[in-house]
Amino acid sequence: MIFVIGWIQRHHVVLGLLHALILLTTIILDYSLTFHSCDLFYWCAMARTLLNEHLFLPKIVAKFALMFCIAFECFSPHQWVIRLFKRRARRRFANFIVRRLVMQLDQASESLPKSGDGLDLSDPLTQQNYVQARMAQYRAMDLFRRDANALLVQRLPLIGNPHLFVLEEEEDLLARAGYSSIGLQVTEQVIQDLIRPYHQATKDKRPRQHC
CATH class of the missing domain: 1.10.3350 (HP0242-like fold)
Incomplete structure (x- = not known):
């Protein structure tokens, strides 16, 4: 299509x-x-x-x-028909990258050790789990920021631009994980509001992954 x-x-x-x-x-x-x-x-x-x-x-x-x-x-x-197709595709892509970000952040949080009496924060394995979870969150935000910039800043045409194309396999992956929809009307303004804090903090310290 x-x-x-x-x-x-x-x-x-x-x-x-x-x-x-x-x-x-x-x-x-x-x-x-x-x-x-x-x-x-x-x-x-x-x-x-x-x-x-x-x-x-x-x-x-x-x-x-x-x-x-x-x-x-x-x-x-x-x-206006062509512009309508473009707007619909851009809205679908914006909705997709927000749902993907939420899923990846949730998955990173679920990999963290559960708080409890037996949790030892000085344990090297526990510390490594926290570092890996935080690295996964940073990767998710980097991916979101890249695609959001392609949508908002670069203004590239939809056809022929792989960054603004949503594969059916990716949609199926979100649906199987329970993220087929979210209670948020995703617009380009919402995307811009989401990436503004990241844009101001591009030089944040990031944890080094232990080998």
Whole structure:
């Protein structure tokens, strides 16, 4: 489906002009047949007659140029359809990266040792578990920040940009983990608010992973 949308986006002007030309030709032929009894044989004879005239080609070129200009002006408002596809894809991507961030942060938190009487924070294994969990959280935030910047800062086109494309396998992974939806209307403003603290703290100290 994404390839069909991309092809339509690249050739929407030609498709619009072609449909306009077909529609105009159909209207002219139907009108001529209904009110003047001019069938296809009449138009073939007319074409053969006009071929003998010297001004036939300039006239045809001028008419086609006029029809193309009119069709282009008529179909230009339909650019909103392309913009609608882009907005929907951007909203889906924004929703996806927020749900993925929540899932990864939750998974990192679940890997932490449970608090209790027997928890020994001086234990090297416990300390390593905390470090690994924190590293996983940093990686999740880095991934989120990268994709959020691709969405907000770079403003790259959706088609051909792998950073703004959500794979079905990734959606299935979130769904199986219970993150198919969240109680949040994710917009680009929400994404911008989420990455602002990270943008201010790009030089935070990060724990070194023990070998």
